[in-house]
Amino acid sequence: MKNAFVIKGGKPLKGEIIPQGAKNEALQILSAVLLTPEPVTISNIPDIVDVNKLIELLGDMGVIVTRLAPDTYRFEAKDINVDFFSSEEFKAKGGGLRGSIMIVGPLLARFGKAAIPKPGGDKIGRRRLDTHFLGFEKLGARFNYNPENGFYNVDASNLQGTYILLDEASVTGTANVVMAAVLAKGTTTLYNAACEPYLQQLCKMLNRMGAKISGIGSNLLTIEGVEKLGGTEHRMLPDMIEIGSFIGLAAMTGSEITIKDVQYKELGMIPDTFKRLGIKMELRGDDIYIPAQEHYEIETFIDGSSMTIADAPWPGFTPDLLSICLVVATQAKGSVLIHQKMFESRLFFVDKLLDMGAQIILCDPHRAAVIGLDNQVKLRGISMTSPDIRAGVSLLIAALSAQGESTIYNIEQIERGYQHIDERLKALGADITRI
Template sequence: MASFVIEGGTKLNGEITPQGAKNEALQILCAVLITSEPVTLHKVPDIRDVNKLIELLGAMGVEVQFLGVESYRFCAKNVNIDYLETEEFRTKASSLRGSVMILGPLLARFGKAKISKPGGDKIGRRRLDTHFIGFQKLGARFLYEAETGMYHIDASQLKGTYMLLEEASVTGTANILMAAVMAKGKTTIYNAACEPYLQQLCAMLNRMGAKITGVGSNLLHIEGVDSLGGTEHTMLPDMIEIGSFIGMAAMTQSEITIKDCRIDQLGLIPDTFRKMGVQMEFRGDDIFVPGQDHYEIETFIDGSIMTISDAIWPGLTPDLLSIILVMATQAKGTVLVHQKMFESRLFFVDKLIDMGAQIILCDPHRATIIGLNRQQKLKGIRMTSPDIRAGQALLIAALSAEGTSVIDNVEQIDRGYQHIDQRLNALGAKIQRQ
């Protein structure tokens, strides 16, 4: 288990380019299974979750060719569907949350699939019901083996249908969409997720020959086709990393330029950080964050305490609430952070309290943060990263704190952030990996 040793209190300066989007990459990588023709991908982030998925695809028989920094070519012409019966597959798939999205492409192309219960962050319940109910409505049958934790799915006769999803699940929508593109007839998915990453997947599938309309809305229409071809695709910059860098700049009083942000795809993220008092300028497609001695949280129009909460797109992504929470500790003012989707994601605040933050954990979903307006700096401590986003938030806290902090289990951070220690050290941070 690796650790970061961080010397806090140093202002950062310079330019940083966000990695390719992790959550998009997991969907797009699974989509290469849907065709026997080559698919070339660019801006593939070099992070643990993505690398493990690429390794899984290779073990399934997908030809993987590394073309250069962040670029790969995949060809799934010779997929070994029997590999899904092996213990090795069960072990590899169960260690990775994103592995569940191989189901849709496999069902579309081969008419059957199986998957073990996927792993990932320990942030609360993450049901797979939406995925399987969608597959069932398309005509699939499945069996769950409680003893082995394996899901067996038979989809030899997928037929288009109308479905209303009970939740606008991003991975659920992606999985069902990939299964539906080769189902017979027309499929309509209402209450579909419409995040930019889902729009990217739709655009890619359409370039491969799919017939998807309604892209960008929560009502998708899919006309089934017989087969899909190859394509070339470039990932969006990771909006979570962009938000992390904005919060980090404010927290550490640093002047940072975030390059090539695709600002048009960031939704409410910039406005949310402005509500937290963060100044920023859009310079073309770059975001410039000046060094700020102080930043003040806005109130609502009637003067009541600001609430920042997550919501389905185009609302604020839940992955940034950990960053919002940690930067609020040094703001002027008070904010209620309401994490609606996952009931364990705020439990890392005990580490921030140990560092000197003023936080009331109201319940598993809500925390009230009283900003200290930099009058009392956080102090360095030893802590453990519980999940990807909390780990990055704790890293930002450590960068702003007085003294030395140690963060254990940084493999969690590595799952979502590409060479983060090296990239931040290039801005002047003092992070050592041990």
Template sequence: MGTFQITGGQRLSGSITPQGAKNEALQIICATLLTAERVTISNIPDIVDVNKLIDILADLGVKVQRKGHGIYSFKADDLNLDYLESDEFKVKGASLRGSIMIVGPLLARFGKGYIPKPGGDKIGRRRLDTHFEGFQKLGAKFRYKPGESFYGVEAKKLKGAYMLLDEASVTGTANIVMAAALAEGTTTIYNAACEPYLQQLCKMLNRMGAKISGIGSNLLSIEGVSELGGCDHRVLPDMIEIGSWIGMAAMTSSELRIKDVSFDDLGVIPTVFSKMGIKVQRENDDLIVPQQDHYEIETFIDGSILTIADAPWPGFTPDLLSIALVVATQARGSVLIHQKMFESRLFFVDKLIDMGAQIILCDPHRATVIGMDKATPLKATTMTSPDIRAGISLLIAALSAEGTSTIHNIEQIDRGYENIDERLRAIGAQIVRVN
């Protein structure tokens, strides 16, 4: 198990470029299964979760070629579908939650798709019902073997249908859209997710020959086509990394330039950090966070405590709530963090309390943070990363703390952040990886 040793209290400076978006890459890579033609994708992040998915596709028979850093081509013209029922696939698929999104493309193109119960972050209940209810509405039959924790769907031919999703699931919407792209007739999806990464998937599918309208809204219409072709696609920068760097600059009183952020795809992220008192300046497509020794959290106009809550897009992404929470520990003022979508994501706050933060965990979904205005810095400690986003939050806390902190189980951080220790050292962080 790997470990980071971080000596905090150092001001950072310089520029950092966000990696390609993990959540988009997982969707886009799965979509290459929809065609026998070559699909080339650039700006793919070199992170554990994405590399696992690429390995699964290669084992399935996809011809994968690495063209350069972050650039891959995929050609799914000769697949071995028997691999889906192999013991090897059951192990690999179960280790990666994103593997669920191979089911829709395989079902649409080959009439069947299987997946072991996937893993991922232990952040609460993350059910798969939306995916399989959507497939069933398209005409697929659901297969489940409880003893094996193995799911499957089969259909001779999918047929378009109207569906109202029970939740605006991003991966669920992506999976259903990919399946519907090759279905017979028109599929209408209401309460669809509309995140920029889902928009990117729909735009890519349209370049491949799909007929999807309503992109960017929660009402999608997919007119099925008989086949799709190849295309080139570039993945957006990762908005979660961008938010992480904004928070890191504020916590360490540093000036940072975050390059090529695709500002128009950031939604309310800059606004939420601004409400926490963090100055964010736009220069062309870069974000500049100037050095601030203090930042003050706003209140609502009636003087009540500010609440920051997650919500489906265009609301604030749940992946950045842990960043907002740790940043609030050194702000002037207080804030209520309300994690609505996952019930186990706030349990890492005990580590921050050990470091001296003033946090009241109200229940599994809410935490009140009383900022210390940097009058009392956090103290270094030893901790373990429970998931990707909590892991980066603890790392940010360690960078601002007095002394040397140790973070174990950094494989969780590596799942979502590419070469993070090297990139942070380049802007002045004192961080060492110990294997």
């Protein structure tokens, strides 16, 4: 029997909540410890399944992992067992963890070879890894797929800097190619690079380790290869997806919530997008304060036409928060078109919201028109299953605002991305039980 959450909804919450460290930054930063034999200390690491699996994987590879505090680890990658990559154990562990692709760049750079099993992860349409592989190939790596054991074998004994135009601005793809390029010979120019804050964090950390990366924050990175990298200390940003989720939670449940230490300048257009849905908030120091609101009204465009919220590569609005916006809009006053451009099948959780009484027209796999109920009709509690991490939290927020009891199954999906979410919501006064 898998775990589930039972939620009694309709209660306003109150209090302060601290966002966890950023999951999507963690997978890159943790992989970067493989670039140096010297100690690297990382703090504000979120305690979630995907991240813990990667830390465990690093340990299996021979990295000395020391936990200094609940959110702080020291890593020392002096003796790496490169043969571990062609083992069945690695296939079992690496194959079930999408983040395992992120260790390839550092391994190629430092050891000149790697093997990777075909990766797994979320079901949100095709997430191609071509960007990673094409980037490595441009740097001079050669690899062949072995269909018998399901591994990609990569030989990169002679990486050379070069001009690379990425076929898409993939965050993980950019990070992986950057990590491979920092130790390559000569200069690499990376255009159409992703420029998310998480990637900026990685580049700044690599520079502190002795790399020479310029253009950080733009989509054109220039990387001058160096001989070797040294140790460093790094503190991860708070998770912007969690911050957005909590903003949505406050609005839907009519709660007064303060989100602490949000690194506001790194949030891009996330706060403004939620403001367009009518949510009031104010910045107090580096905390976002959201007052209890009975109503929030979706803005229209200047000519009076219906608001559209769409995702785009950074600094556009992150696709990970579109499902939160969709749920929040169900109880707003007014209507909005949610346009999910970057992934297929991320909107398919809408059927659960329809069962709860929301008014949504799913136009196609990418677009949903939401007609807000303005809290005139509350959503009603139902039993449901979470399809992926972000939809799971959206459904959790819906359940907390709904009348009656909801049960959410498959909460493993939620816990891949959100640490101790039930305990932290209980601290705000939520009625949520794990069964």
